Amino acid sequence: MAKTNPGRFFEDYRIGEVIHHAVPRTVGAGERALYHALYPARHALYSSDEFAKGCGLPESPLDDLAAFHVVFGKTVPDVSLNAVANLGYAEGRWLRPVYAGDTLHSASEVIGLKQNSNGKTGVVYVRTTGTNQRGEPVMDYVRWVMVRKNDLEAPAPEVVVPELNAVIPAEDLVIPEGLDFSRYDFQLAGEAHRWGDYEIGEVIDHVDGVTIEEAEHMIATRLWQNTAKVHFDATFRPDGQRLIYGGHVISMARALSFNGLANAQMIVGLNGGAHANPCFSGLTVKAWSEVLDKAETEVPGVGLVRLRLVATSDGSVGAVKGEDGKYLSGVLLDLDYWAVMPV
Secondary structure, eight states: OOOSOOOOOGGGOOTTOEEEOSOOEEOOHHHHHHHHHHSOOOOGGGTOHHHHHHTTOSSOOOOHHHHHHHHHHHHHHHHTTTEEEEEEEEEEEEOSOOOTTOEEEEEEEEEEEEEOTTSSEEEEEEEEEEEOTTSOEEEEEEEEEEEEOSOTTSOOOOOBOOOOOSSOOGGGOOOOTTOOOTTOOHHHHTOOOOGGGOOTTOEEEEEEEEEOOHHHHHHHHHHTTOOOHHHHOGGGSTTOOOOOOHHHHHHHHHHHTHHHHTTOOEEEEEEEEEEOSOOOTTOEEEEEEEEEEEEEOSSTTEEEEEEEEEEESSOOOSOOBOTTSSBOTTEEEEEEEEEEEEO
């Protein structure tokens, strides 16, 4: 019997199947340091224990997206090892902070299947839950990924496409226990702009850009233990290029958004997201955001802001899709998320 694992193919998934992913990961200060080395991440709550304590938390947690990458990375060998591309996200919620010393586990339920018309690939929908060492959920989200078929003669499964909420209602979001922005230090945070300073419909050009490096991408995907072949093996794609992990683009864009959104401290909800076009090393990523909505909370000093974060390779601002409804070629990422901000 073969000892190696070739990964799952589209025909290997069944609706309702729950996959418990291998290799739990204990995170520490090293993950934070590496995350901040890979991205220009400067949000104060994730940089300083003292700042976090001033906001009611026991210490500075692991960056929200770093925790996401660890949970996501656990799923790759079972969900997207043979993927063509990761297509989108929905209904993502951060349920409690992850702190140094926590051990993260992941499990995914298959909630949708749809074979593509070419008969060579299909789309797999999964709902993934990340838990800590106490079995407490730290996040959950839905993603869908295009996966190759191994047996082209395998019959197509019954089409099941889950109905997903376009937006998570503000009242369903979880604000970390103890968070309190009533004594928020704007000087230490780096910007004076607060919740009331942002208007729905406002567009913010984050100005800065970062050129994607092959070496940094390889460090990142190894750090998150993301083993998808398209990210590592240049022979796996017909163009001979390694595809940059979409989460790398998400973190880069989020870090760039600090310039103009320094006080959007924590991501608590992921409404939706699409990797609009592939990203390769050598491209320069820039970003802009649009304020989509705002909501008040009962938490002292804390408001919610819904943001659309767009990453581009051509520096364009404002335009996302053409008249045909398709993403413009310069758009790499279109992400819709909720964040907490001091009022």
